[in-house]
Amino acid sequence: MKEPGRPIGVFDSGVGGLTVLQALKEALPREDFLYFGDTARVPYGGKPLAMVRRFAWEISGFLLRQGVKAIVVACNTASSAALPDLAEDLSVPVFGVLEPAARVARAHGKVGLIGTQATVESRAYERYVPLAWAKACPLFVPLVEEGLWDDPVALLVARHYLEEAPKDLEALILGCTHYPFLKGTLRKVLPGVRLIDSAEATAKEVAEALAREGLLNPHGRGEVVHYVTGDPESYKNLAERLGVRVEVLKRVSLEEL
Template sequence: MSVLSNERPIGFIDSGVGGLTVVKEAMRQLPNEEILYLGDTARCPYGPRPAEQVIEFTWQMTRFLLKKNIKMLVIACNTATAVALDEIKKNVDIPVIGVIQPGSRAALKASETGRVGIIGTIGTVKSGSYRHELQEKAPDTYVSSLACPKFVPIVESNQFSSSVAKKIVSQTLAPLKKEKLDTLILGCTHYPLLRPIIQNVIGQQVTLIDSGAETVNDVSTLLDYFNLNNYEQSEIKARTFYTTGSPKMFKDIAGEWLNITNLNVSHIDLGGE
């Protein structure tokens, strides 16, 4: 491939701001890469929506970024990965990666007792994708899944450090505390923003797995495999963000999480509900 093609950006898509947790890790691990991010905040959360609708929304985001000439697509959303990854992989001609396989691998590596928990959206938990991945690789793994539908709205409304967040997380995770887990997968890319609270509630003895951060390791491997690394040295790499919702709210959360001022955030429309 030409050098020019290697300088194309990596595209990241998510139902909202959650995928920024993946972008943060990408900026740390892959500082030479340009990033295009699209968060469908106007239609977030995806978790309670029917699978067919999530697939359609994921395609809308994918088509938008393909027009921007991305060299790789990261589906930085567990719900979208669970229902749309395979279809999109088969129908586009660039590498596509989701967040479930890397998170499952990391959990199995971390667990010493084989008792693994998964927290995610209703859609992700209902799909059984994590359970399938875990038990396919290690059939004896005990898996406990819990849908946490209130978590994404907390993050999207920028309340992830609030007392309300602490109360909701504590109430929601109560059933998992009885499961004697040693590893818990944060099966939604929004959840790392709640990580300190989740860790405090579930206990320090439980290892938390950030699927999004683990995914960036796979992105790095794929860049090497397809010879797509950007070796062009420059002071500042382009980080461009699109949202279907409020650019101001997106900028507030993204700026704080990524520790970047003057974020380049644009509003776009992808279609109706």
């Protein structure tokens, strides 16, 4: 039985998925959302894919118990590790962030990728788009989680990671939902290169799929409930620095997953 009035679940290892959440809210202003940030276990990128897969199943199970009608895996590492298994086995529609970004990238010639160690080593993006260059950037997620996306240290780290990028690179996939917060820094290092993040493309795909399935909410109020596994106050402070208003915030212990 279809229940379009239920919320949409969105999850990430931390605050990175808020980029996707904001795009979803713009594309679907009448939908309500549950956002889950696994802040006690961030970052995911240096962890084995089997472990990240377990995390994704735990969080998806929690969101299903809260009554969501769809799940958006707003994390490249978790998408690399757990899709398409989640999509095949769960009782609600499941969306990842890899294929929407790759679809945009295919319109360009020479495409590069930056992402977490796990995402780059999984070669998951290469199922969807040929890559001219790929680089793991493990320090970017901690920089964002510490609120240092505009700090001079972020520029130093970006120059270090991107110094070997091909000179004729046309587009760069930001293969982690934390990375869009670093766009200003990345543009200083790679001027003229199109930076592709998955948020807008993912939101468009989710909106179109919910419309096809008759799952759009005609009566929602655009409310968001945030769940975190780490310190709620730290999460709220960082989210609001990123421009995301947090009105309802709940802590979930790992034992509850």
